[in-house]
Amino acid sequence: MEFETQLPADWTEGxxxxxxxxxxxxxxxxxxxPPLVVAHGVFDxxxxxxxxxxxxxxxxDVICYDARGHGRSDAPExxxxxDSRAADLVGLLDGLDVEHPVLLGHSMGGDTVLAxxxxxxxxxxxxxxxDPAGLLQHDAENRDDDGVSEAEVESVRQQVLWWHDHSKAELLRADDEISGHVEAGEAELASLLADARLRVSANVTEVFRGWADPEDYYADIEVPTLVVRADVDAEARERDRASVDLIPDGELLHVDDAGHCVFRDQRAAATDRVRTFLDVV
Structure with missing residues (x-):
């Protein structure tokens, strides 16, 4: 099964x-x-x-862009x-003459919009x-002085190369995440994810070396900010709260029964809460 997504006729791309x-x-x-700029997660x-x-x-006016190394964008080394991802996003805003947008990002994109x-x-x-990447917990074993796990980066690189060794039809059957969406009747999403996996560059594994540390970035955020997190245990919620409290006008929401892909897991609840936030900013 393959599903080709057609953009609505009145949408544009470039x-x-x-x-x-x-x-x-x-x-x-x-x-x-008003403009709403959406930054996707790594590999999407x-x-x-x-x-x-x-x-x-x-x-x-929703603008969804491909981060460098992803989708149809260029993939330098x-x-x-x-900081570079943030500069890319501002470059996009400048190129499209977009002023004062709402920035919405997930995972890597959530990290990007905060930076x-x-x-x-x-x-x-x-x-x-x-669920911004800078808040997520990582295994501390085998990391160098900069907190980077070489084994993790190499493992991710090998995953990207594995995707590239397979066809779209094979990914729809063999990739656990993608095939799970197929089995759930989410053919369009499965197709979009498979396309993204085939296009992503192995160079993007460098992103795992450069997340935005909350202690270095969050206190400098001046605009109203909503951090939407997965359903995690009490200890993790306390850590989240300590980080989000660094944002002067920050708000934290944990979405019940949601995993890392909050909008996919609890679409209605997440969408309603984000709309409520945007209605007052």
């Missing part, structure tokens, strides 16, 4: 060249609503956020740390960060 010449691909719903791409874009398209708000406090109107 490329923007950021400061170092890297071209970033984007799709845009258009319309008269902007089109993986098509369901979310549809949910918000009636009220927002470097530029995957938090962007910290480094460029006058650019966003508000931030929604969903």
């Amino acid at each position: 490329f923007v060249a950021v400061d170092d010449g890297v071209r970033l691909h984007y799709t845009r719903t258009g319309g008269d609503g 791409d902007g089109r993986c956020r098509t369901p979310l874009a549809r949910d918000f398209a009636d009220d927002y 470097s530029g995957y740390d938090a 962007t708000a910290a480094n460029y406090p006058d650019r966003p109107r508000a931030v929604v960060s969903v």
